[in-house]
Amino acid sequence: MEIFRERLKDIRIENGYKQEEMAKILNVTTSGYGYYEQGRNEPSLETIRKIAEAFQISTDYLLGIIDTPTHPVQFTVSEDLSLSESEIATVRKMKEVELLSELSEQPKGNVDRLARYWEFINQEFNR
Numbered sequence: 001m002e003i004f005r006e007r008l009k010d011i012r013i014e015n016g017y018k019q020e021e022m023a024k025i026l027n028v029t030t031s032g033y034g035y036y037e038q039g040r041n042e043p044s045l046e047t048i049r050k051i052a053e054a055f056q057i058s059t060d061y062l063l064g065i066i067d068t069p070t071h072p073v074q075f076t077v078s079e080d081l082s083l084s085e086s087e088i089a090t091v092r093k094m095k096e097v098e099l100l101s102e103l104s105e106q107p108k109g110n111v112d113r114l115a116r117y118w119e120f121i122n123q124e125f126n127r
Helices: 002-014 019-026 030-038 045-055 085-096 099-105 107-125
Strands: 074-078 081-084
Touching: 002 030, 019 030, 019 045, 081 085, 085 099, 099 107
Parallel strands: none
Antiparallel strands: 074 081
16 A cells, blocks of 8 residues: 555654664564565554554554544534634633633624634735
């Protein structure tokens, strides 16, 4: 599997490991590990799990199912609303500076106005 071998090599290099070190972590021979990166052999499911754990990434990423190293986390607020971790961090920051409570006084008008300001700011910085 082409994408697996590419990602395996990339994450090993990004994390500063040599093939010999990876082989030791996975309890395989150095040449056996090298064959994974060359696409000559495919690791067992258990070995794929060990690789994912070693680098704290998703097996789905290794196998090319998703394009980010980990699954994005979504928090469900209600049936029609879920937020990512970064969106929750944004809401927290807005609450810290009391912007959220001010926007909440008249949500429709205030959020529409804020969106127009934001669009204006983006246009000014993208010139």
